[in-house]
Amino acid sequence: MARLRVVRPGLQTTVQDLGRYGFAHFGISASGAADPVSFRLGNRLAGNPEGSPALEMTLVGGEFEFEEPAVVAAAGADFAATMDRSPFPPWTSVQVEKGQTLCFSACRRGARGYLCIRGGLRIPPVLGSASTHLFSAMGGYQGRALKKGDLLEYAPVRTGAPPQPARPPESMIFGGNPVRLRVTAGPQLDFFPPEARALFSASLYQVSEEFSRMGLRLGGPAVTARERSEMVTEGVSLGAVQIAGNGRPILLFVEHQTTGGYPKIANVISADLHRIGQLRPGDQVRFEFATLEDAWSLLQEQEALLRSLGQEDA
Amino acid sequence: MVTVRFASDHSIRVAFGEGISPDCHREVRRFWALLSAENIGGVLSLHPAYNSLLVSFDPRVTRGPELLETLQALVRLPDRFPLPESRLVEIPVCYGNPMGPDLEQVAELAGLTAEKVVALHSGAEYLVYFLGFSPGFPYLGGMPEEISAPRLAAPRRQVPAGSVAIGGKQTGIYPVSSPGGWQLIGRTPRTLFFPGQRPPTLLQMGDRVRFVPISPGDYERLKSREEAIG
Structure with a gap:
C-alpha cells in the first residue's frame, strides 16, 4: 500500500465520500462531499466509482507528496495547483510519479476542491461511510481535518488514464x-x-x-x-x-x-x-x-x- | 389529524399533532418502527421528533409523489404495528461542582437548595422523545417544572462530553464535547456516543431514563471502567 504524505494540510481538508445515510434517528447527519457534483466528476476522471473516498479542500488547499505512482484528478473550485512547480491542470486525470509533490494554493472563486486518487483512499468506513463528520469527530481520517505529517493510504497505480468526462460548465x-x-x-x-x-x-x-x-x-x-x-x-x-x-x-x-x-x-x-x-x-x-x-x-x-x-x- | 406533506423536494414531513405529549409521541414511534421495517426503496433516513417524522429520500431513485402516496397509505393503517419495547436506562450523575458548575445558580433561580434540585432531577422518570442536535443527544420529557432554568445568555464554547444540563423546561445530556447554552448541573461517566458501533448511541427513542446521583469517587471509578471497555 502506498502513502500520501500531508506536507501542508490547507485550511480545512477532510476525507469525504457521498455521505452516511440512515442514522438521522441517532442524531447523525449525513455529512459527505459539500459539492457532490464536482466530487462525482472528480472520481470519474480518476477512473473511480463516483463515491470513492477522496480529499475535500476548503478555500486554501494543501500540499501532498506521493510515495508511489498514482493517477489523480482535481475537480471543483480551481486551487491553481502545481506539480513540482509546473501548472497542474484541473478536470483531467494526471499521472503522478513516485516522490512527486502536488501543491494547491488558494481558490479565487468557489470554496471547495477535490483531489481524487485512482483506486480511492483507503479509509476504514464508520457506519458504512468514509466521510468525516467534524462536529462529532467521526469517520474520515481520525475524525478530523488533516494535519501536517498525516499519512493516507492508497493503492499505487501506474497504468493509463481512464476515459475523460468533459469539464462541466462553470454555471x-x-x-x-x-x-x-x-x-x-x-x-x-x-x-x-x-x-x-x-x-x-x-x-x-x-x-x-x-x-x-x-x-x-x-x-x-x-x-x-x-x-x-x-x-x-x-x-x-x-x-x-x-x-x-x-x-x-x-x-x-x-x-x-x-x-x-x-x-x-x-x-x-x-x-x-x-x-x-x-x-x-x-x-x-x-x-x-x-x-x-x-x-x-x-x-x-x-x-x-x-x-x-x-x-x-x- | 395526521398530515403528510413535502418539506422539500427530497423530504416528506409526517405530523401527528401539534404539541408535545407522550400519546402523540407513541404514534411517531409506531410509525417510525413501521417504516424501519418496511425499508422503502429510495428512503435515505427517518428523523423522528416530538410530534413529527421527517422522511428523507433520494429523488434520483424514487419519485416524490409516489412516495407521498405510499406514506399516506401506511399512515392510514390501523395501529396494528406493535410499539417497540421501552427500556429503562439508569444514568449515574455526579451533581454539583466542579462537574455541574451551574447547579448553585439553578437552585438559586428556583428558590430551592442544591440538594432539593438534585432530588427533584433524579427523582423523576424521563422519556427519550428523540435524539437530535448532535449524535446521541437525548431530548428528554418529564422534568419537574420547579427546576426549569433559562438558557445562558452567552453559550459556552465547549461543554464537556457527559454534561447533564437544564435548558428552559428541558433537560439533556451532551454526548460529545460541543458548544452549548444550557445550564450544567452535573456530569455522567457513561459514554453516550460510540461512533463505530451499531447502534452508535447508548440511548434510543422511547427509552425511559432515571438519573442516579453518585459521588466524585464513583464518577472516577466508573469513568475509568468505561474507558477500559473503550
Missing part, C-alpha cells in the same frame, strides 16, 4: 453571480406574511464569515415571522433555509444539526444543493421559488447532463 458548479439558489416552500412558509416572503425572494443575501459544513449564516434584510408563531423542535432537511430570531437566514448544510426549532421558510432544491458547497464568505445569493415539479425535472436534466459529460469522450 452548473457555481450558479452564477449572484449565486442563484432555487428553493421550494419550507414546512413553515405560512409563518411568514406575503410581504416577508416577497422580501425574502427579492433580496440579495451575503454569505457571512460564519460558514461551515454545518451551516451558513447569511446577511441581508431581516424576514419576520408573524407574531406568536411557535413550533416544537422537528427534523430538518439538507438545504433548509431557517429563519433565526434575528430574521436572517441560515442555510443548513451537510453536517447540520438533525433537528431544529426555528421556522423554515424554504428549502434549496436537490439540483442546487452542490452550489451551497461552493459559496464563500462575501458571495451574494438570491433565492428563487420553484415548484416541486420544476425541482424534480431540473434534477433529472442535471443528472442527464452529468451522464452525457461522461460519454462524449469515452
Whole structure:
C-alpha cells in the first residue's frame, strides 16, 4: 500500500465520500462531499466509482507528496495547483510519479476542491461511510481535518488514464453571480406574511464569515415571522433555509444539526444543493421559488447532463 | 389529524399533532418502527421528533409523489404495528461542582437548595422523545417544572462530553464535547456516543431514563471502567 504524505494540510481538508445515510434517528447527519457534483466528476476522471473516498479542500488547499505512482484528478473550485512547480491542470486525470509533490494554493472563486486518487483512499468506513463528520469527530481520517505529517493510504497505480468526462460548465458548479439558489416552500412558509416572503425572494443575501459544513449564516434584510408563531423542535432537511430570531437566514448544510426549532421558510432544491458547497464568505445569493415539479425535472436534466459529460469522450 | 406533506423536494414531513405529549409521541414511534421495517426503496433516513417524522429520500431513485402516496397509505393503517419495547436506562450523575458548575445558580433561580434540585432531577422518570442536535443527544420529557432554568445568555464554547444540563423546561445530556447554552448541573461517566458501533448511541427513542446521583469517587471509578471497555 502506498502513502500520501500531508506536507501542508490547507485550511480545512477532510476525507469525504457521498455521505452516511440512515442514522438521522441517532442524531447523525449525513455529512459527505459539500459539492457532490464536482466530487462525482472528480472520481470519474480518476477512473473511480463516483463515491470513492477522496480529499475535500476548503478555500486554501494543501500540499501532498506521493510515495508511489498514482493517477489523480482535481475537480471543483480551481486551487491553481502545481506539480513540482509546473501548472497542474484541473478536470483531467494526471499521472503522478513516485516522490512527486502536488501543491494547491488558494481558490479565487468557489470554496471547495477535490483531489481524487485512482483506486480511492483507503479509509476504514464508520457506519458504512468514509466521510468525516467534524462536529462529532467521526469517520474520515481520525475524525478530523488533516494535519501536517498525516499519512493516507492508497493503492499505487501506474497504468493509463481512464476515459475523460468533459469539464462541466462553470454555471452548473457555481450558479452564477449572484449565486442563484432555487428553493421550494419550507414546512413553515405560512409563518411568514406575503410581504416577508416577497422580501425574502427579492433580496440579495451575503454569505457571512460564519460558514461551515454545518451551516451558513447569511446577511441581508431581516424576514419576520408573524407574531406568536411557535413550533416544537422537528427534523430538518439538507438545504433548509431557517429563519433565526434575528430574521436572517441560515442555510443548513451537510453536517447540520438533525433537528431544529426555528421556522423554515424554504428549502434549496436537490439540483442546487452542490452550489451551497461552493459559496464563500462575501458571495451574494438570491433565492428563487420553484415548484416541486420544476425541482424534480431540473434534477433529472442535471443528472442527464452529468451522464452525457461522461460519454462524449469515452 | 395526521398530515403528510413535502418539506422539500427530497423530504416528506409526517405530523401527528401539534404539541408535545407522550400519546402523540407513541404514534411517531409506531410509525417510525413501521417504516424501519418496511425499508422503502429510495428512503435515505427517518428523523423522528416530538410530534413529527421527517422522511428523507433520494429523488434520483424514487419519485416524490409516489412516495407521498405510499406514506399516506401506511399512515392510514390501523395501529396494528406493535410499539417497540421501552427500556429503562439508569444514568449515574455526579451533581454539583466542579462537574455541574451551574447547579448553585439553578437552585438559586428556583428558590430551592442544591440538594432539593438534585432530588427533584433524579427523582423523576424521563422519556427519550428523540435524539437530535448532535449524535446521541437525548431530548428528554418529564422534568419537574420547579427546576426549569433559562438558557445562558452567552453559550459556552465547549461543554464537556457527559454534561447533564437544564435548558428552559428541558433537560439533556451532551454526548460529545460541543458548544452549548444550557445550564450544567452535573456530569455522567457513561459514554453516550460510540461512533463505530451499531447502534452508535447508548440511548434510543422511547427509552425511559432515571438519573442516579453518585459521588466524585464513583464518577472516577466508573469513568475509568468505561474507558477500559473503550
